[in-house]
Amino acid sequence: AQTVTQSQPEMSVQEAETVTLSCTYDTSESDYYLFWYKQPPSRQMILVIRQEAYKQQNATENRFSVNFQKAAKSFSLKISDSQLGDAAMYFCAYRSAGSQGNLIFGKGTKLSVKP
Amino acid sequence: GAGVSQTPSNKVTEKGKYVELRCDPISGHTALYWYRQSLGQGPEFLIYFQGTGAADDSGLPNDRFFAVRPEGSVSTLKIQRTERGDSAMYLCASSLGGGVQETQYFGPGTRLLVL
Numbered sequence: 001a002q003t004v005t006q007s008q009p010e011m012s013v014q015e016a017e018t019v020t021l022s023c024t025y026d027t028s029e030s031d032y033y034l035f036w037y038k039q040p041p042s043r044q045m046i047l048v049i050r051q052e053a054y055k056q057q058n059a060t061e062n063r064f065s066v067n068f069q070k071a072a073k074s075f076s077l078k079i080s081d082s083q084l085g086d087a088a089m090y091f092c093a094y095r096s097a098g099s100q101g102n103l104i105f106g107k108g109t110k111l112s113v114k115p
Numbered sequence: 116g117a118g119v120s121q122t123p124s125n126k127v128t129e130k131g132k133y134v135e136l137r138c139d140p141i142s143g144h145t146a147l148y149w150y151r152q153s154l155g156q157g158p159e160f161l162i163y164f165q166g167t168g169a170a171d172d173s174g175l176p177n178d179r180f181f182a183v184r185p186e187g188s189v190s191t192l193k194i195q196r197t198e199r200g201d202s203a204m205y206l207c208a209s210s211l212g213g214g215v216q217e218t219q220y221f222g223p224g225t226r227l228l229v230l
Contacts, residue, residue, distance in 0.1 A: 004157075033215060044118070045158075045206070045221040052216070091157050097215050102148060102171065105157030 002027045004094050006106035013082045014114050020067075021077045021109045023092030031097035034068065034075045039108070040088040048090070051075065053097075079111075087113045117141070119222035121207050127228045128197055136192040136225045138207030144220075146213030147190050149182055152204040152224070164190060165213050197229045 003026045013019035025034070036048040051059045051068050058066050063083075067076045079086055089110050093103040120139040128134050140147050145166050150158035160174040164184045172182070179197075184190040194201055204226050208219040 037221075044223050047218050050216075050218070093157075095215055102160035102163055102174065103150075103158070103219065104160070107155070107157050 002029070002032075002094050002096065002104050004092050004104055004106040006092055006109050008109045009107070010110045010112070012112045012114060013079070013086075015082055015084060017082055018078060018080045019082055019111065021079075021090050021092075021111065023075045023077070023106060025073050025075065025092070025094050027073070027094065027096075029096055029098070033095045033097065034066075035093040035095065035103065036064070036066070036075075036077045037091045037093060037105075038086075038088045039091065040085075045091070049077065082113050084113050084115060087111055119207055119209050119220050121205075121222040121225050123225060124223065125226045125228075127230065129230050130197060130199060132197050132229075134194050134197055134227065136194075136205050136227070138190045138192070138209075138222060140188065140190070140207070140209030141220055142188075144209035144211055145187065146210040146217070146219075147184060148208040148210075148219060149190070149192050150206040150208065152206055154203070158206055161192070163213075170213075194227075197227075199229050202227055202229045 032053045034051045039045040049061045063080045089108045091108045092106040122137045147164040149161040152158040163171040166187045179195045181193045204224045206224045207222045210217040
């Protein structure tokens with residue numbers, strides 16, 4: 001069975017600085033998708049960024065980028081120029097390309113942004 | 116357009132009672148997912164609908180949990196003989212067609228407390 005591990009329960013970053021959130025996963029599959037979701041306090045979970053395992057190029061979305069290391073089974077999220085609105089729980093998630101589509105989530109990292 | 120909505124936002128019940136949680140997906144989305152998120156954990160998959168049928172119910176913890184989607188739109192998660200361990204946030208998500216690359220859009224959740 002696939003597992004997702006987020007080893008940082010909490011992280012803190014100064015406004016305008018850069019922070020990296022870690023995620024590792026375990027799978028025997030070669031084709032899959034990886035996601036980072038953001039869950040602000042008392043608000044809905046939203047997709048931040050997605051990476052297809054067959055793509056070597058790291059995904060980027062504005063201030064958000066990933067460092068995808070397939071051999072190491074690592075998928076970290078880098079947030080540049082952190083803003084107060086980035087404060088949230090961040091969840092790393094895995095989805096098998098051959099599955100019915102359900103996501104497997106890590107336990108999350110709580111990110112605080114200091115003004 | 117409107118996002119995924121869930122009602123009620125909060126539900127308090129007594130041990131042994133029956134509860135129903137409702138999910139209204141984004142209009143036109145054929146895929147619908149239910150997840151359960153316990154305190155301090157990431158969401159865990161419960162069941163996936165493609166249209167009216169449950170394509171994958173492997174995440175339902177036991178036979179006290181049941182879900183329906185009779186017309187391929189609104190879904191209801193039903194929990195019989197509730198236990199204190201059922202207390203959690205129940206999240207619903209929908210996607211356009213259920214493809215593994217598609218974004219799942221989450222609702223705000225129903226927080227269930229079993230006393």
